[in-house]
Amino acid sequence: MDDKEWDELKFIQEKLHEALDKGYPPLGKGGINNPTGARVIVEKITGLPRTTLQRRIDKIEKLALQSSHWTIEWHRYKEVQPQVIIEEYKKPIVRIAAQSTTFSNPTKVFVIPDAHCSPDENIDRFYWIGKQINEYQPDYVVCIGDFCSFDSVGTFDKNHTVKGGAKPPISADIQITKEALELLHEGIGSHECYKHYCLGNHEVRLYRYENEHKEVVGAFSQQYETLWRSRGWGISEYGDFYFIKGVAFVHVPLNEMGREIGGKMAEASQISNSATHDIVFGHSHRERSWRASKLGRGNYVKIVNVGTAMEFGHIEKYAMNNANGWSYGVSQLLLADGHIQGHNFISMIELKEKYGDYKRQASSESDGQNGDTSEHGEN
Numbered sequence: 001m002d003d004k005e006w007d008e009l010k011f012i013q014e015k016l017h018e019a020l021d022k023g024y025p026p027l028g029k030g031g032i033n034n035p036t037g038a039r040v041i042v043e044k045i046t047g048l049p050r051t052t053l054q055r056r057i058d059k060i061e062k063l064a065l066q067s068s069h070w071t072i073e074w075h076r077y078k079e080v081q082p083q084v085i086i087e088e089y090k091k092p093i094v095r096i097a098a099q100s101t102t103f104s105n106p107t108k109v110f111v112i113p114d115a116h117c118s119p120d121e122n123i124d125r126f127y128w129i130g131k132q133i134n135e136y137q138p139d140y141v142v143c144i145g146d147f148c149s150f151d152s153v154g155t156f157d158k159n160h161t162v163k164g165g166a167k168p169p170i171s172a173d174i175q176i177t178k179e180a181l182e183l184l185h186e187g188i189g190s191h192e193c194y195k196h197y198c199l200g201n202h203e204v205r206l207y208r209y210e211n212e213h214k215e216v217v218g219a220f221s222q223q224y225e226t227l228w229r230s231r232g233w234g235i236s237e238y239g240d241f242y243f244i245k246g247v248a249f250v251h252v253p254l255n256e257m258g259r260e261i262g263g264k265m266a267e268a269s270q271i272s273n274s275a276t277h278d279i280v281f282g283h284s285h286r287e288r289s290w291r292a293s294k295l296g297r298g299n300y301v302k303i304v305n306v307g308t309a310m311e312f313g314h315i316e317k318y319a320m321n322n323a324n325g326w327s328y329g330v331s332q333l334l335l336a337d338g339h340i341q342g343h344n345f346i347s348m349i350e351l352k353e354k355y356g357d358y359k360r361q362a363s364s365e366s367d368g369q370n371g372d373t374s375e376h377g378e379n
Contacts, residue, residue: 009060012053013072015042020076038077106336107245110138113282113306113330114146114200116316117180119172125311126180128351129330130187136332138193140244143233144282144306145200145251148177149316153209156318170206170220178227185231187355197228199238200251200283201260241279246338252283267303275301278340280333282306287327287345302340306331312348 001009019038020026027037043053063070110133117123133141152170157163206224210217225235234242239258241248252260253271260283261270271279272292278301287307293300307327310316315324327345334342 009056009063009070012042012046012056013060013070015045016057016072017076020074023078025077026074106334106341107140108136108138109140109142109244109247109280109333109335110136111249111280111306111331111333112141112143112147112184113309114144114202114285115180115309116146116149116202116314117176118149118151119168119176121176122311123176123180123183124356125309125348125351126183127187128348128355129309130184130189131355132187132330132346132351133184133193134187134189134191137191138332141188141193141195142242142244142249142280143195143197144249144280145198145238146202146282147180147197147200148173148202150202150205153205155205170209173206174220174224174227177224181227181231195231195233196242196249197233197235198240198242198249198251199235201238204238245335247278247280247333247335247340249280252281253279267305272301272303275303277338278302278304280304280306280331280340282308285310285324285326287329287331289340289343300339304331304333304340304343307345309348312352 016038019041024036024038024041027039039050039053039057043050046053048056057072060070060072064072112129115126117126150170150173152168152173154167157167159165159167203224207221210219210221228235236242236250238251239254241250243249252262253275255261255270261274262284263269266284267288267290271281272290275292276294281303282305284305285308286305289302289304291300291302307329309330310326310328312328314328315326328348329346330348330351332342332344332346333340
């Protein structure tokens with residue numbers, strides 16, 4: 001055996017030992033279920049074909065019978081058991097920036113819900129409401145509609161019936177509105193703010209009557225509107241949204257057929273499901289609110305029903321036999337960033353306790369004009 005062959009065989013023996021020491025088994029062709037063997041490692045290192053390498057190994061093992069230093073120590077391979085390390089699962093921390101709590105230019109709104117004033121009833125509460133407005137100092141005052149019942153042109157009792165004959169004249173309904181409005185402004189005093197009136201379904205009675213009696217078209221409605229406009233109130237039609245800082249005010253939302261969206265939990269179902277912005281409304285005389293989530297981070301709408309400003313405990317004749325659960329009071333709202341951020345409902349009982357003992361001074365025509373700022377809003 002020449003030196004070249006001796007060196008080659010010795011190199012193969014050394015590389016086999018290195019592979020065995022590293023944990024490569026004597027046999028093995030490689031693959032998912034067959035680990036790579038030491039022979040394959042040496043085959044790649046030397047570049048010898050598999051059969052040629054095997055002949056070299058056979059020759060080394062024959063030499064080992066003559067001299068121990070040629071022995072290939074296959075026992076160097078120690079099977080390594082894989083270590084299974086189970087790490088404690090740690091829930092990843094996801095940080096989401098909190099929404100800003102610094103509201104931009106908060107706006108105060110005072111809402112007068114369905115008051116339903118009628119002739120021959122006590123209207124002192126309108127003075128109390130005015131005093132509360134003066135105390136709250138709002139940026140806007142919104143009358144949500146049905147300020148007057150307008151039973152004079154109601155259709156529940158036909159005019160030719162006994163009950164129909166007992167209905168007040170239209171002029172009486174307009175006169176009681178005038179007196180209630182005067183008391184309201186007397187209570188407001190010198191406070192200046194924007195004022196808006198959302199017409200309700202009871203005011204619509206007057207317009208419907210004129211439409212059915214064309215000879216009096218405008219005779220009563222223009223007189224009624226003048227009471228409000230002369231004191232700086234803007235007026236929106238029944239069903240139209242009046243927007244303040246992205247929040248809609250309306251007597252009652254209407255569906256695609258132009259009909260009132262109603263039901264015991266209308267806020268939580270039809271209205272909140274359809275709404276794309278916050279809505280403040282009245283009509284059902286039940287004070288409650290509902291916040292509904294919308295798709296998108298932090299998106300939601302808030303629906304607020306503001307109850308009724310009728311005298312506490314008063315029930316309209318048409319609802320005498322109904323389980324009504326009416327809420328008697330007014331609402332103070334705080335608007336910011338396109339949403340209703342605060343809602344404070346004040347009971348008519350509380351208003352009476354605060355202002356019921358106030359002695360009203362007879363107001364002159366000029367006094368009645370105090371606090372009138374031309375109304376405007378976002379439409």
